[in-house]
Structures are given as structure tokens and as C-alpha cells.
Amino acid sequence: MSIARSLLLGASRSRWLAERFMRQPFARRAVRRFMPGEELSDALRAAGTLQGDGIGSLVTRLGESLTGESQADAVRDHYLAAFDEIHARGLPTRVSVKPTQLGLDLSIDACIGHLDALAAKAVQTGNELWIDMEDSSYVDRTLDIYRRLKARYAPIGLAIQAYLRRTPADIESLLPMHPIIRLVKGAYAEPPHVAFPAKRDVDLAFVAIAERLLEGASRAELTPIFGTHDMSIVRHVNARADALKLARTSYEIHMLYGIRATEQKQLVADGRTVKCLISYGAQWFPWYMRRLAERPANVGFVVRSMFMK
16 A cells, blocks of 8 residues: 555544644635535535436435434435435436444444335335445445345445455355445555555456456346446446447446546447446545545645635
């Protein structure tokens, strides 16, 4: 792992730094590159613009571990209202949540109860619910939650991280459920025995897993989603899907808001299915630091923002 990436991931966990950084005007200017605003309405307005370009979307409210049950209840209610608002606007927008936002650290049963309510609302409104994967300490619990929900509700997706050494085995264990899997590289600080520390190894793992997912899709074992901005990997995925004669609607490419917007439109023009993940919310500092850690060269953008009016 590079020194810059290590420093940024370390910074993501600093409450002291978050409180000071988030008060700075340049910080808010910089984060606007990746986030259209702090309110759900901001995210849905951006989703409407993307819809005009033929790009679907997912929305997620930033924030992770909570300190009380009432906070988890409030997050559940927020997302229940979000499903209704998305339905009322007629947007092709999905909802993506972190289990820790719904009290996973407090009670797995209570967390499942909240997610069950969201999954039922997703079905009611013709939507999908996506469950994000957090750091490696949550993987077993998150997989357990996914299995229990997927047994009851079809439109449930799960993010899986390519940099974790355990991921190929986890995917194989999920196949009997015909899962919907979004493969991402991973953005948490992990020890080397848990996750590949070198970018090259992470890329190789991503490609190998992507090929397995596409082969599984050709046998109707799962629905694969590929969350990456690496265009060489995207081209490889598309070429492999074409070689397997997969329908272009049988898998998707997901990217983050504000990154590779031109390439997203080009993929749509090529007949690929593209969705953009739009984040919103006041608790954006840890998320933003992890985005910078994925590509430390973006720190230069933050520095330039310090001198913008």
C-alpha cells in the first residue's frame, strides 16, 4: 500500500481532522466534485439529469456506525421515505445502504428488521435494495444478513470487495441463492493477510473474479455488476461478456458520481447498461477520504480548491 493511500485511510478515521476539515470552505468546494449536495433532493435532482443521458443511478446517505437505536430507526425511516420519493418522481434510481447505518453494531436482529422493512418497501415500489460491504470485520455478519433477506426478497443486491482474499470463496457460497453481486475493489485499510496490499494484485483479483461472475451469468447463476472506473478493466469485462454472448442488459457497469462522466455516456452509446452511485449527507468526511485514497492524485484537486473563490 502506498504511503499516500495509508495516510488518507488513516485520516478517514480521525474525528478531530473531520471536524476541522469540514468547516473549511475549500473542503466543501472540493467535495462537490463527487457529491451534488447533502440532501436527498440534491441526489435525486442529479439522478434526473443522469436519466436524461440514459444513465441509471443509486443513492446512498453517508454515515456509518451509530450510537443508539433511535438513530437506526431514523435512518430506516429516511430510506423508506426515499423509496416513496423515487417512485413519485419516476426515477430509475436504486437505494444502497450500509448495515452499520441501521444498527449492526448494536444488534444484528434489529438491523435485519430494519433491512427487512426496506426490502419490503423496495418490492412495493418496484425498486431494488443494495447492501454495501464495509470493512472486513463486518463481512460474515453482512453475508448472513444478505442470505436471510435474499431468501425472502428477490431484488436485493450485495457489494463484494475484490481486494479481500476470502472473496472468491464467499461468492461461491452465495451462488445457490442466485445473488445480485456488485464487485468493487475495496476502500478500507486492511492487514495484508486479509486483503491484497498492492494495486496490481487487487486489479488481477478483480479481473479474475469478474470473469467468474460473467461465466456464472452465462449459466444464469447470478446477476453481475462491476463497480470500477478502470477503463482497461471495463473494456476487458465488455469483451469477455461479448465473447460469452451475454445480453448487454444482463450485467451493469457502476461508477461514482463525478468520475468519468464522459466515459459513462460513451458506454451508454455503445449499448452498455451504466448506473452512477450518488452519495449525499452531512457525514461525508470518512467517505471522501476513502475516495481520495482510491486515487491519491486527486489530492491535487483538493489543493487547487483551496485557492478557488
